[in-house]
Amino acid sequence: MRSIHSFIKILAVCTLLTVVVPLTGGEHRSEAFSNQVIQKGAVGDDVIELQARLEHLGYYKGKVDGVFGWGTYWALRNFQQKFGLPVDGIAGSKTKQKLAKASKYDAKSVKSRMYKGNTAAKKAPQSKVTASNVPKGFSKNDIQLMSNAVHGEARGEPYIGQVAVAAVIINRMQSSSFPSTISGVIFEPRAFTAVADGQIWLTPNETSKKAVLDALNGWDPTGNAIYYFNPDTATSAWIWSRPQIKRIGKHIFCK
Amino acid sequence: MLRGIIIAVLSIAVVGTGYWGYQEHKEKNAILVNAENTYQRAFHDLTYQMDLLHDKIGTSLAMNSKTSLSPALAEVWRITSEAHNDVGQLPLTLLPFNKTEEFLADIGEFTYRTAVRDLDKNPLSDKEYQNLQSLYKQSADIQKDLRQVQHLVLKNNLRWMDVELALASGKENADNTIIDGFKTVEKTVEGFSENNFGPTEIGMRKKDERFRDLKGPKISQERAVEIAKKYSPYGSKAEIRVTKNGKGSDYGFYSIDVKSPEHKAESTIDITEKGGYPIWFIVSRELGNQKLSLNEAGNRAVAFVKENKFEDFELFESFQFDSVGIFTFVGSKNGVRIYPDTFKVKVALDNGGIIGFSGEDYLKSHHERNNLKPSITVEEAMSKVNPNVKIMDKGLAVILSKLNKEVLCHEFTGTMGKDTYRIFVNAETGEEEQVEKLDNVEPNF
Numbered sequence: 001m002r003s004i005h006s007f008i009k010i011l012a013v014c015t016l017l018t019v020v021v022p023l024t025g026g027e028h029r030s031e032a033f034s035n036q037v038i039q040k041g042a043v044g045d046d047v048i049e050l051q052a053r054l055e056h057l058g059y060y061k062g063k064v065d066g067v068f069g070w071g072t073y074w075a076l077r078n079f080q081q082k083f084g085l086p087v088d089g090i091a092g093s094k095t096k097q098k099l100a101k102a103s104k105y106d107a108k109s110v111k112s113r114m115y116k117g118n119t120a121a122k123k124a125p126q127s128k129v130t131a132s133n134v135p136k137g138f139s140k141n142d143i144q145l146m147s148n149a150v151h152g153e154a155r156g157e158p159y160i161g162q163v164a165v166a167a168v169i170i171n172r173m174q175s176s177s178f179p180s181t182i183s184g185v186i187f188e189p190r191a192f193t194a195v196a197d198g199q200i201w202l203t204p205n206e207t208s209k210k211a212v213l214d215a216l217n218g219w220d221p222t223g224n225a226i227y228y229f230n231p232d233t234a235t236s237a238w239i240w241s242r243p244q245i246k247r248i249g250k251h252i253f254c255k
Numbered sequence: 256m257l258r259g260i261i262i263a264v265l266s267i268a269v270v271g272t273g274y275w276g277y278q279e280h281k282e283k284n285a286i287l288v289n290a291e292n293t294y295q296r297a298f299h300d301l302t303y304q305m306d307l308l309h310d311k312i313g314t315s316l317a318m319n320s321k322t323s324l325s326p327a328l329a330e331v332w333r334i335t336s337e338a339h340n341d342v343g344q345l346p347l348t349l350l351p352f353n354k355t356e357e358f359l360a361d362i363g364e365f366t367y368r369t370a371v372r373d374l375d376k377n378p379l380s381d382k383e384y385q386n387l388q389s390l391y392k393q394s395a396d397i398q399k400d401l402r403q404v405q406h407l408v409l410k411n412n413l414r415w416m417d418v419e420l421a422l423a424s425g426k427e428n429a430d431n432t433i434i435d436g437f438k439t440v441e442k443t444v445e446g447f448s449e450n451n452f453g454p455t456e457i458g459m460r461k462k463d464e465r466f467r468d469l470k471g472p473k474i475s476q477e478r479a480v481e482i483a484k485k486y487s488p489y490g491s492k493a494e495i496r497v498t499k500n501g502k503g504s505d506y507g508f509y510s511i512d513v514k515s516p517e518h519k520a521e522s523t524i525d526i527t528e529k530g531g532y533p534i535w536f537i538v539s540r541e542l543g544n545q546k547l548s549l550n551e552a553g554n555r556a557v558a559f560v561k562e563n564k565f566e567d568f569e570l571f572e573s574f575q576f577d578s579v580g581i582f583t584f585v586g587s588k589n590g591v592r593i594y595p596d597t598f599k600v601k602v603a604l605d606n607g608g609i610i611g612f613s614g615e616d617y618l619k620s621h622h623e624r625n626n627l628k629p630s631i632t633v634e635e636a637m638s639k640v641n642p643n644v645k646i647m648d649k650g651l652a653v654i655l656s657k658l659n660k661e662v663l664c665h666e667f668t669g670t671m672g673k674d675t676y677r678i679f680v681n682a683e684t685g686e687e688e689q690v691e692k693l694d695n696v697e698p699n700f
Contacts, residue, residue, distance in 0.1 A: 036548030041574040041695075044545070062673065069696040070675035074647065090550070131698045133574045140697050159539040160512075160523040176360030177353040179343035189294075189346035190422060217581050218599050219535055219613045221523065223504050235424065238351060243503025246510055255503050 032100040038091040042068045043129055050091055052110040053103040054079060064114055066129025135216040142182050144204075146212045149186045151204035152194030154251070161249035162208055164222045166215035168253065171226050178226070222246070225253035287416060294345060294415035301341035302398075302405045308334045308362070309394040316387055324379075328370035335363035346419045352437055354444045355397065362390055368658065396443050404436030466506050468622040471530030479509035479526045486524055486536050486612070490517035500528075508534060527618070533563075535613040542578040543605035549573055552580040552602040559600060559609045560584060565617075568596070574695065578604045586617075591627045592652040595620040595661060624653065627663060629682030636665035636680040639687055644669040644676060654679055656688055664688050 038046050047068045054060035060075035073089045080087045083098050091099070114130055134140055146166055154165045172178035172185045179185050187195060194200045222228070228251045229239045242254035311334060315327040339359050342352070365386065369379065379387070407413065411432065418433045474482075476497055483495075494514040500507055507528030514521050524536035547555075553573050560568065569587040573580060579601060586596030601611030629636075633649060640646065648668040656662045664679035679688040 037550035038548070039550050039553070039573065041572065041580075042549040043575045063698075065696070065698065067696045070670075070693055071673060074670060074675070077647070129699075131696050133576055133695050134697045136695060140700075159521065160537060163537065176364075177356035179340065184340075184343050188343050188348055190419070191348040196423075213576055214537060214601075214611070217601075217613075218616075219537060219611065220615065221525070221535070221537070223500070223508070223525070236422070244501035245504045246498065246501050252501075254501075 032105075033091070033096045035093070037093075038068060038096075040068050040070075040073050040089060041133065043133065045128055046091075047072070048110065048114070048129070049105050049107070050076070050099070053099050053105050056103045056105070057099075063130075064110060065131035066114075067131045067133060135213065138182075138216050143209065143212055143216065145182060145186060146216075147204040147209045148200050148202070149192060149194060150212055151208040152199035152202055153192055154249075155202075155205070155208065157249040157251070159207060159211060160221050161251060162211035163214045163219055164225075164248050164251070164253060165228065166212045167220040167222050168225055168228055170215055171220070171222070171224055175226050221248060222253040225255065227255070228253045291414055291416050294419075297341045297344040298408070298415065299405065301338055301345070302401045304334050304338040304341060305394065305398045305401050308338065309391070309398045312362075312387065312391045312394055316384075316391055325370050325374055328366040331366040332363050332370055335359050335366070339363070346415065346422060347437065350422070350434065350437055351441050354441055358393070358397075358444050362394070365390070393444075397440055400436070400440040400443055404433060404440070407432050407436065466527060466529065466618050469527060469530045469532060469618060471532075473507070473528050474526075474531040476509060478531060479528075480511060482526055482531050482533065483509075483511040483513060483524045483536075486533060486538075486609075487511075487513040487522035488515050488518035488520045488538060488540075488608075489513055490515045492516050532614070532618055533612060534615050534618060536611065537601075538608070538610040540610070542603055545578050545604040547580075547602075547604045547607050549575050549580050549604070552604055552607060553582055555607050555609065556580070556582040556584075556600040556602050559612075560598075565598070567593075568598075571597075575604070579610070580604055586621065586653075588624060589627060590651065591663070592650060592666065593624065594652060594654045624661075627651070627653070629663060629665065631665075631682055631685050633665055635685060636682065637667065639680050639685055640667055640669070640678055641671075644671045644678065651682065652679065654689060662688060668693075 033046050033049055036046060038050055043066060045066070048064060048066045050068070051060055051062075051064040051066070051072055054072070054075045055064060057079065059079050060072060062069075062071035062075075076091060076095070077087050077089045079085075079099065080089075080095060083102070085095055085098065111128075132140070134143070146169060149169065150162050150166050154162045157165070169182065169185050173180055173182060179188055186192065186200070190196065192200070223245045225245050227239060227242050229236075230250050231252055232250070234240070239254075244252050244254045246253055308331065311327060311331045315324060315331065318324045318327055339356065342356055342359070365383075369383065413432055415433065418431060421431050421434065476499070480495060480497060487493075492515070494512075496512040498510045500510070509526045509528065510523065511526065512521070512523050518540065520538055520540035522536060522538040525534040526532065527534060553570060557570055565584075567586055567588050568584045569592070570582060571585040571592075572583040575581075582600045582602065584598050584600070586593030596617050598614040598617040599612070600609060601613075602608070603610045629651060637646065637649070644667075646667050646669040650666050652664050652666040653661050654664055663682040665682050667678045667680070669676055669678065675693045677691045677693055679690075680686070681688045
């Protein structure tokens with residue numbers, strides 16, 4: 001009888017332990033970062049936490065938006081310097097540990113503050129961050145406008161053909177014989193058939209957006225072409241006289 | 256009775272249709288006139304700017320004092336850009352008018368360079384003065400031709416909408432005064448000798464280096480396919496298509512498409528004929544959710560670059576776009592950053608695969624660089640930087656100057672308020688060569 005009693009006691013203690021220990025441990029873990037190394041250019045939950053913690057300590061003065069930009073970078077470096085860590089602007093395990101010890105992070109309140117008045121986050125609750133990286137020198141509206149043009153011009157083409165059309169727009173921007181802005185190039189009269197017949201105002205799909213991003217990030221499948229045409233439908237005789245570089249899908253790209 | 260009603264209804268219908276048709280007709284005309292007016296404005300503005308251009312070049316020729324010459328040249332530069340803007344608004348894209356546009360860009364480039372130069376220290380050379388004189392003559396020729404077109408347009412009430420229609424129907428060779436006029440202008444410009452500015456002086460026009468420094472023998476098509484297989488997801492069922500570059504390309508390359516149904520991926524890669532170097536490749540497939548951190552993906556990118564025997568580089572920047580990491584590398588020699596030697600690697604964050612590479616700039620500009628010793632010290636260079644900028648980082652770097660020449664600079668990264676700047680101070684002359692505001696994050700709307 002006694003032995004059963006003590007056995008039950010031990011069992012109770014054991015179950016209590018097994019329940020409580022991982023709970024506290026788990027809670028502790030969910031409060032702090034995941035185990036990834038966070039560096040400049042990163043996007044996501046860990047960056048939100050990093051920014052919020054740095055803000056809590058007074059190092060970060062920008063908006064908590066989930067994108068690791070220059071503001072976050074300098075804040076992190078200042079933190080590392082003050083806390084005697086190697087100053088590299090990268091949140092590795094040591095930096096994260098010190099940061100987690102020194103600061104508090106309440107995910108719920110930070111996020112409710114973040115999404116307040118942000119229509120994009122309301123529309124798509126799965127998008128956790130409220131900002132995004134853009135290629136240098138271009139805005140998101142530029143990307144949108146180009147996606148429209150690429151979708152209107154080349155939606156039936158293979159992916160690489162869509163990147164190529166976007167690359168031609170950029171090459172024209174840099175050429176001295178064309179306007180020097182994205183809108184100038186796209187809306188130049190008679191430059192693109194999709195603009196002339198209104199197909200540019202179709203809603204672009206994700207593929208054309210990806211193609212535009214690749215082109216803006218420096219991929220040029222055309223070998224520096226500034227013209228292209230569809231040999232089956234081209235009406236201009238002059239376009240055939242341009243030196244041809246290569247053919248991608250239905251389009252021939254030329255100088 | 257019924258007949259009467261039917262007649263009444265029908266006549267109302269006829270009158271109504273007529274009225275509706277008339278309204279439509281009026282609206283269509285209004286829109287046509289509106290479009291026509293936009294063209295007319297751009298055209299007449301263009302001829303006006305060309306008049307002005309000629310005059311301003313003329314006055315700057317007569318100027319003697321340096322203090323008035325600089326603003327005059329800057330004015331010419333501004334006018335060329337206005338004229339260029341006007342050309343961009345006319346339906347001339349399919350007309351051979353690019354020589355004229357290049358001519359405008361050349362004047363702009365030439366005057367910009369001389370306008371921003373310190374003419375006290377470095378006055379116009381005899382050659383540059385001659386250039387200016389020949390520009391004066393040439394702009395007179397263009398002005399004359401354009402005025403002729405303008406005169407005919409005004410006299411005969413010509414409409415640009417007709418040009419648009421002629422071009423759209425592919426009948427540009429039909430008799431059309433405006434098109435003919437612009438072709439005359441183009442011929443005149445073609446007549447100007449090409450070597451106006453001398454080869455070393457033209458900067459802004461993208462220099463075509465044609466992969467001059469590439470080593471190695473020409474490779475065969477079979478070899479190119481072998482190289483391509485190294486970079487593309489490739490299976491037993493893969494479909495491969497190879498094409499050689501067209502005649503218009505400045506350099507020889509093979510383009511290889513690989514369609515792999517097993518990997519549900521399509522990839523394309525361009526490989527130089529000389530030496531068999533990959534110029535760029537893209538692997539296109541559906542991407543899953545992010546599993547790798549940007550940092551891990553960066554390590555994969557570095558490993559990939561090392562495997563492919565790139566030398567003297569450093570990982571410069573990394574950015575995450577959805578499930579993709581883009582990594583920019585720049586050259587690095589004895590701690591000096593070589594910005595022109597840049598290449599990019601794209602890594603999928605779902606499985607860490609390398610799904611893109613772009614090395615055209617690197618292949619074009621990579622060569623041995625000697626003499627990377629600054630002649631002015633960091634302290635001297637730092638004293639040239641705006642004192643309001645708090646300098647956080649410094650180093651040496653080679654960049655392309657505005658005139659497209661490689662220059663050695665002291666590089667400073669600093670902050671002012673909330674903004675971050677990268678500042679390059681020429682390590683020979685101490686001039687501020689370039690100031691960039693760094694900002695790559697934009698809020699979502």
